[in-house]
Amino acid sequence: MSEEKLQNLLHVSTVINPPESFVKNANVKSYEEEYKKFLDNPEVFWAEVAEELFWYRKWDKVLEWELPYAKWFVNAQTNITVNALDRHVKNGKKNKVAFFWEDEFGNEKVVTYGSLYTLVNKLANALKRAGIKKGDRVVIYMPLVIEQVAAMLACARIGAVHSVVYAGFSVPALRHRIEDAEAKMVITADVTIRRGRAIPLKQIVDEAIRDLETVEKVVVLRRLKPRVDLIGEKEIDFYKFIENEPSYCEPEVMDSEDPLFMLYTSGSTGKPKGVIHTTGGYMVGTYYSMKTVFDLKDDDIFWCTADPGWITGHSYIVYGPLVAGATQVIAEGAPNYPDFGRWWKLIEKYGVTIFYTAPTAIRMFMRAGEEWPNKYDLSSLRLLGSVGEPINPEAWLWYYKIIGKEKCPIVDTWWQTETGAVMITTIDGLPMKPGKAGKPVPGVIADVVDKEGNPVEADKGGFLVVKYPWPSMMRRIHKNPEKYESYWKTIPNCYFAGDVATKDADGYIMILGRADDVINVSGHRIGTMEVESALVSHPAVAEAAVIGKPDPVKGEAIKAFIILKSGHEPSDKLIEDLKYHVRMELGALAVPSEIEFVDKLPKTRSGKIMRRVLKAKELGMDPGDLSTLED
Numbered sequence: 001m002s003e004e005k006l007q008n009l010l011h012v013s014t015v016i017n018p019p020e021s022f023v024k025n026a027n028v029k030s031y032e033e034e035y036k037k038f039l040d041n042p043e044v045f046w047a048e049v050a051e052e053l054f055w056y057r058k059w060d061k062v063l064e065w066e067l068p069y070a071k072w073f074v075n076a077q078t079n080i081t082v083n084a085l086d087r088h089v090k091n092g093k094k095n096k097v098a099f100f101w102e103d104e105f106g107n108e109k110v111v112t113y114g115s116l117y118t119l120v121n122k123l124a125n126a127l128k129r130a131g132i133k134k135g136d137r138v139v140i141y142m143p144l145v146i147e148q149v150a151a152m153l154a155c156a157r158i159g160a161v162h163s164v165v166y167a168g169f170s171v172p173a174l175r176h177r178i179e180d181a182e183a184k185m186v187i188t189a190d191v192t193i194r195r196g197r198a199i200p201l202k203q204i205v206d207e208a209i210r211d212l213e214t215v216e217k218v219v220v221l222r223r224l225k226p227r228v229d230l231i232g233e234k235e236i237d238f239y240k241f242i243e244n245e246p247s248y249c250e251p252e253v254m255d256s257e258d259p260l261f262m263l264y265t266s267g268s269t270g271k272p273k274g275v276i277h278t279t280g281g282y283m284v285g286t287y288y289s290m291k292t293v294f295d296l297k298d299d300d301i302f303w304c305t306a307d308p309g310w311i312t313g314h315s316y317i318v319y320g321p322l323v324a325g326a327t328q329v330i331a332e333g334a335p336n337y338p339d340f341g342r343w344w345k346l347i348e349k350y351g352v353t354i355f356y357t358a359p360t361a362i363r364m365f366m367r368a369g370e371e372w373p374n375k376y377d378l379s380s381l382r383l384l385g386s387v388g389e390p391i392n393p394e395a396w397l398w399y400y401k402i403i404g405k406e407k408c409p410i411v412d413t414w415w416q417t418e419t420g421a422v423m424i425t426t427i428d429g430l431p432m433k434p435g436k437a438g439k440p441v442p443g444v445i446a447d448v449v450d451k452e453g454n455p456v457e458a459d460k461g462g463f464l465v466v467k468y469p470w471p472s473m474m475r476r477i478h479k480n481p482e483k484y485e486s487y488w489k490t491i492p493n494c495y496f497a498g499d500v501a502t503k504d505a506d507g508y509i510m511i512l513g514r515a516d517d518v519i520n521v522s523g524h525r526i527g528t529m530e531v532e533s534a535l536v537s538h539p540a541v542a543e544a545a546v547i548g549k550p551d552p553v554k555g556e557a558i559k560a561f562i563i564l565k566s567g568h569e570p571s572d573k574l575i576e577d578l579k580y581h582v583r584m585e586l587g588a589l590a591v592p593s594e595i596e597f598v599d600k601l602p603k604t605r606s607g608k609i610m611r612r613v614l615k616a617k618e619l620g621m622d623p624g625d626l627s628t629l630e631d
């Protein structure tokens with residue numbers, strides 16, 4: 001297709017049809033038929049999916065619900081690791097590759113289902129020996145290595161609830177998560193390696209668990225030579241820990257509704273909240289999306305570039321792909337180190353067929369220039385995915401043309417930590433509209449509505465909601481039932497996602513951004529209040545207000561407005577100090593890219609900061625209703 005023709009497609013009709021050859025071989029032949037099958041009988045639909053998996057005991061009922069609570073596969077019993085490992089090992093896939101892992105230096109590891117099975121079983125036995133029992137919480141603070149995946153699965157094997165903390169979070173952020181979960185154990189590594197540098201992790205754990213009595217043991221994967229010292233009786237080397245363990249661990253029989261993991265995510269208020277997912281529904285939901293959204297076949301090579309520290313890694317590196325028996329590529333480190341060819345080289349080397357990444361990465365590569373991907377053979381690719389934030393049509397088109405060579409459909413997948421699995425996209429044969437995520441996947445009833453829950457007119461902005469329970473939905477917020485219930489109470493009888501969206505006449509949903517005080521920086525959710533409270537904990541800061549500002553690569557960047565305490569003067573040095581302070585409090589991803597010192601902040605009469613006014617002023621837009629402004 002010529003450049004001109006593509007541009008026309010993009011701006012005039014904005015519809016691109018997937019290649020016929022793709023549609024012909026797709027797992028789901030017709031979106032409409034599949035969706036109708038679901039609508040005709042949701043419970044039969046989901047039961048059919050669940051039947052493909054192993055259960056110790058089948059369900060009495062597929063779904064039991066009374067909003068805001070729902071139970072899926074009631075009274076069924078299973079263990080997700082039996083589906084992710086034992087099932088494949090027993091069905092002739094013992095030697096199938098589960099993971100090709102690489103670091104930035106090109107060191108590689110090939111891990112088969114058989115060897116992953118053994119590692120997970122040994123670790124599971126070691127966890128048991130260390131006194132970890134079903135329901136206990138284990139925090140995993142590790143880089144993207146096989147042992148990280150194994151640690152998650154080992155917890156799941158024995159019914160312990162893992163809470164993975166992204167290795168970019170700093171001491172207080174990690175401490176909050178360990179404390180809130182009352183974790184008994186932390187599994188970590190000496191370092192994570194990024195841009196050729198070793199970044200210490202264990203030191204952060206040491207500080208984070210100081211005086212935290214719940215933590216009985218710290219298991220440390222030691223990668224560097226000479227090895228880092230272990231301190232005291234709490235700490236043990238990862239491989240020493242599993243050394244003498246038997247290579248089979250009887251899986252814990254889990255009720256479908258037993259918790260599988262918790263994962264913290266930012267909201268509009270205060271501290272991040274622990275979203276809890278359970279076993280049966282999450283397993284069925286993520287498995288179904290592997291087959292439909294990602295059209296996974298037995299010989300595919302799947303690469304999701306996320307980190308298991310985020311939900312995308314949980315669902316599309318660990319649980320979804322392994323339950324579906326996929327072969328995957330994972331790569332520790334930065335996408336553009338040692339150079340901008342790294343990812344494309346890996347696609348060529350491993351023959352990746354399905355590639356799933358974030359718009360922020362696409363935009364970064366777009367800037368670096370197409371000469372990088374053009375150096376490599378990307379012809380193995382057959383499907384591309386995007387997640388985490390809206391993808392702008394320009395980036396979409398670049399991805400489609402330069403990476404997919406106009407022969408790979410793009411699935412722009414909308415979903416959330418809370419939804420567990422992909423909710424909206426263009427599955428299989430659906431025509432694509434660059435910039436619009438698409439339609440609810442079969443199994444999901446989503447809509448765009450006003451505050452009262454009435455559907456809005458086509459192309460008019462409204463709130464994105466889900467109107468019927470789905471298997472991989474979160475079940476609770478740790479120790480915070482009000483917060484959980486608020487998701488279902490904001491708009492009557494709907495799950496309120498917190499996003500603003502439009503729906504066009506064809507039913508395509510376009511996500512515009514968050515409706516709440518959450519900023520999406522490079523696809524990561526950051527609460528304005530979190531950054532503000534980090535800032536005001538600095539001795540020079542009296543008050544702080546934080547907004548998200550459009551950024552050409554990150555999607556949004558953080559801008560902070562600061563009122564200084566008397567006796568402190570604005571300076572470049574202070575700006576650097578404040579940035580460093582946020583890095584230490586929260587982590588690099590929450591550092592404001594801009595800081596402005598002000599004398600006053602717009603507030604309501606009740607003293608709440610009106611971020612929307614700051615934002616409008618910053619962007620030169622109409623601030624809207626100012627009647628509540630204090631002066």
Ligand code: WTA
Pocket residue numbers: 265310311312386387388389390391412413414415416417418437497498499511513514520523524525
């Ligand atoms: C945003 C990540 C537009 C959205 C899986 C959502 C998206 C939040 C998309 C969830 C997309 C995610 N298009 N926006 N395809 N995917 N978002 O919990 O604002 O880290 O509410 O889950 O990211 O972020 P979370």
